[in-house]
Amino acid sequence: MVEEFWNIPHGVVNGFYLLAGATIVIFVLGFWDKLRLWSQGMDADQELKGMGPLALIWLSITKFFSSDCFVAKRLFRRSTIRGVMLVGIMWGMLALFLGTTGRTINYWFVPWLKGGIWYLFSFILDIAGLAVLVGCGFGLYRKYISKPERMVKSTQDGVLLGLLFLATLTGFLVEGARIAVLNPPAADLSPVGLAFGVITRSLLGREALLSVHLGFWVIHFLLAFSFIAYVPFSKYEHMFASQISGFLFEEKSKKREIPKDWVYQDEILRRKQERQNSVDVKPSA
C-alpha cells in the first residue's frame, strides 16, 4: 500500500512543502510573465487573434494532445531514435506529473490508490520513470559522447538534461532504498525500483539504507524543484510553445487567411479607402 513520507522526519516534510510552494510561485510567475509577453505580440495571425494569456495556455494544452505534437511527428520524420527518446521523456514526464497529482489527491483528499489500482499505478510510474531516465541518458550521450557534427554549444542544455536525469535517478535510488528496507508486496510491480532495491540491499545494511533513503529523498526533491522552477526561464519553455509553432506550420500549407492587423496599417487602410472612393465616383456605364 502507498506509504507517504516514510522515513522522512516532520521537519524535512515541512521544508519540502515550503520549497514546493516557493517553486510553484516561481514557476507560475515566470510562466505567466512569458504568457503575458506572448499575448503582447501583434495579431497578424488569425489562429491566435485576440488571445490573452489564458487563451494561449489553453491552446498550448489542447495542441499538446494533438496528433502532431503528442507523437512528435515532425521529429520522427527526421530521426526515429530521437523521436522515441523524446516521446519517452514527454509521456514519462506527463505520467509522473499526473501520478504526483494523483498521490497528492490520495494523501490529502480522497484515498483512491488501493489494491489493484495501486499496483497498476505503481507499475506505470515505474516505467514512466525509466522512460525519462533512458531518454535523458540518450540526450546526454548524444550531447557529450557521440556529439553531432554540428551543434550549438550551450551550458544550459547540459544543466537541464543533467537536472532531469539526476532527479529521475535519485527518485529510483529513493524507491530502491525503501523497497530494500520494507520489501513491500507491490515491489514486484515496480521492476526498476525493485532492481535498484536488490542492488542497494546487497551493498548496504538497514541503518545505512535509512540514511541513504533520507539523503537521496532530499536531493531528489531539491533537483526536481530546481528543474520545475527553471522551466519558464530556460529552453524547456518549448514544452508549452512548440506545439503551437508546429500547429501553425502545418496550417501554412493549407489555405490561410492573409495576415491582418499588422505593420503599416494606417497606410494600407488609407490606400484601400482611396481605391474604394475612386470606384464609387466612377460614372456608371
Added chain:
Amino acid sequence: MAKTPFDFLEGLTKKELIELDACTRCNECLNWCPVQDVTDDPNISPPARLHAYKGYIERTHTLKGKLFPSKQVSDEELKGFKDSLWKCALCGTCGEVCTVGIDTKKLWWTLRRKFAESALGCPEALEKGPLANYHKYRSPFPFPLTNKYKIWMPDDIELADQAEIGFYEGCGCTWDAPQMAEGAVRLFNAAGPFTMLDPEESWCCGFPQAAGSGEWSIMAELANHMVKAFADKGIKRLAVSCPMCLDIMKYLWPYFYGEELPFRAMTTAELLADLLDEGKLKFTKRAEETVTYHDPCAMARPFMGKAVLDAPRKLLNAVPGLKLMNMDRHGTVSRCCGGSAGERVVNSDISAKIARELFLEAKKSTAGTMLTNCPVCYLNLVTKTHAAPNPVVEQWRAVEDPLRINDLTQYLAALL
C-alpha cells in the same frame, strides 16, 4: 521613413514570440543549413539566432530582466546579430526540417525588417544597390524600365492587349536571366493569347527590397500599383516566372493591398501545366536524355500555400523521350543555390560556396542536364555572375560545369 531606436518587441507577432520560445536546440537544422555547409559556424545558425534574440527580449521586456538586470544589449551584439541575419540566404530549409515547425523564413524576414526600420539599417550594399535603385527606377537594377522587354522579347511574339492569361517576367529574369523570360513567352505564345504589362508599368515585385534589404515601407504603394495594373489588363491567371516574386505576391501583396488579389498568381510552371491539361500546349520534339530538376527554394518552401513540386515534373514528363530523375535532396528539402535575398551581394563568397555544394549534389546524379526555374539559381549556377569581385567567386567560376544547366522554360521552348 524615420529611423527609430531598436525595440526588440515592437512589430513582432504572437506567433513569432511563441516561436522564439519553441526552439529546442535539437540542432537538426544545422545539418541542412546551406550556410552551415560552407561556414561550419554554429554561432550564425538558426538556433543561435533564435536564442540570441530571445535573450534580448528577456533582458528588456520580462520580469526576469527587471528583477535581475543584466547589461544592456550592446551595439556590438546587435551588429553581430545583424551580420548573422544577412549571412542567411532565406532558403527556408531550417523551417522545413524544424522538428517543432518554427516558420523561420518569415521570422528572418521580420527581423530584417526591424533592422531596416531602425537606426541600424540594412547592409550598405543593399541600401545603395537594390533599395536606392527602386526609389529611382522602381526596379532593383540601375536602369529605366522602358527598354526591358527588348532584351529578351523575340520578334515573332505578339502580346494581346487584354487577356485572361498574363505573364509577369520580374526584374531578375529581365536583367539576370533573360533566357527564362524568352522561354516562357515562347511557350505561352504557343498556347494561345496572353498579355503582359507595359514595361513602364511592370515594376519590381518588392522581394529584393523587402527580403533583401528588409524595407517594407515601399510595399503598400507597390502592391496597389501592381495589382491595379494586372487587373486593368483583364488578367485572371497570372504566371510569374520568378518564384520569389510569386512568394512575396502571395505573402505580402494581399496584406499590403488590403484584400485578396483579384487574380490567381502562380508559377510559370504551374500555369503551363494547366495549359498542358487543357490541351493547349504540346511538345512535339523528342529529347533523348536524362535530366534532373532542382526545386528552387521559393517553390519548394513557399511562405504560404503548398510547395510547387509536381508542375515542373509534369511538364518534363510530357516531353517525348525525356527521362527525369531526382537528386538525393529534392522537393521540400532541395538544396539552396546560395543566391537569394541579398546573399550574392552581401556575402558573395558564402554564396559561391553554397552554389558549389549544389553542383556537387547534381554531379552525383547521372543526368546530363540539370534544369531549374528561378532567375537567381540561373545567375548563381549558369552564368555564375556575382556582384562583387572575390577570390572565392573567381575559383568558383573557374570550375568546369559537371553537367549542362538550364532553365526549365527555355529548355521546353526548344522542344515545341
Added chain:
Amino acid sequence: MLLCKVHLEGFTPEEKEILDTMFFHPYDKLEEYDGKLIMNYGSGELCLGTNDFGEDCKHCRYVPVVVRRILQRQEHFEFGKKQA
C-alpha cells in the same frame, strides 16, 4: 555554360544602349575595342562557337535575344581576348 567571349559587331546604337543596361556586374562587363564589343558571359572553359547543347552562336540559347539578333546578322566570328 561555357565562357562566351564572342566578338560583336554591326550593332545599332539602340542595341548598344540595351546591351549597356545588361552586362553591368563586374564579371560580365562587355569589353569595347575598335567599335566592337567582346562578350564576357558564363564561366569556365572558353566557348569556340558551339555551346554544350551543340548550338552555334546564332542559335545559342544562353545568349539573350538582343545579342542573338546581332549574331544572326553577323558573318565573321571571333572568340577570346582582343588582339594586342
